[in-house]
Amino acid sequence: MGKRDRLAKAFVRAYRIEAYTRQEGRCIYCGAFLSAKTATAEHIVPTSRGGSDRADNIAAACADCNSVRGNHSVADFLKRLRKPESCAPARLWICHFNRRINKAVQRCEAFIEQARIRGIGR
Numbered sequence: 454m455g456k457r458d459r460l461a462k463a464f465v466r467a468y469r470i471e472a473y474t475r476q477e478g479r480c481i482y483c484g485a486f487l488s489a490k491t492a493t494a495e496h497i498v499p500t501s502r503g504g505s506d507r508a509d510n511i512a513a514a515c516a517d518c519n520s521v522r523g524n525h526s527v528a529d530f531l532k533r534l535r536k537p538e539s540c541a542p543a544r545l546w547i548c549h550f551n552r553r554i555n556k557a558v559q560r561c562e563a564f565i566e567q568a569r570i571r572g573i574g575r
C-alpha cells in the first residue's frame with residue numbers, strides 16, 4: 454500500500470470516529486449502539502460511485518447495515534427498507550431492528566438532506 458493510500462485510510466478512520474461521536478455512538482441507519490471498534494466507516498456516496506473519503510461523505514454504521522446497503526445509494530437503500538420484500542437480507546434486518554427503524558430512517562433522511570445542502574449525495 455502506498456503512502457497516499459495509508460494516509461487516506463488514516464483520514465477515513467479519523468472521520469469514522471468523528472461521525473461515531475456526532476451520532477452519539479449509534480449506527481446512522483438502525484440506531485444500534487456501536488463501540489468505537491464495531492463502528493464501520495460508511496461512505497454516504499460509495500467510493501465505487503465516485504464518493505470521496507472526506508469527512509462530509511463518511512458516517513458510522515454497524516457492519517450489518519453497511520453490508521446490506523452495499524453499493525446501493527442511500528435513497529435506494531431507504532426505499533428497500535420501506536419495501537422489504539424487494540430485498541431479503543433487509544427484510545431479516547428489519548425484523549431485528551423493527552422498533553428502531555422509523556427513528557433511524559428519519560435520522561438518515563435528515564443526514565442526506567444536510568449532505569444534499571452541502572452538495573454531495575447527488
Ligand SMILES: [Zn+2]
Nearest residue numbers: 480483515518
Ligand atoms: Zn445498523
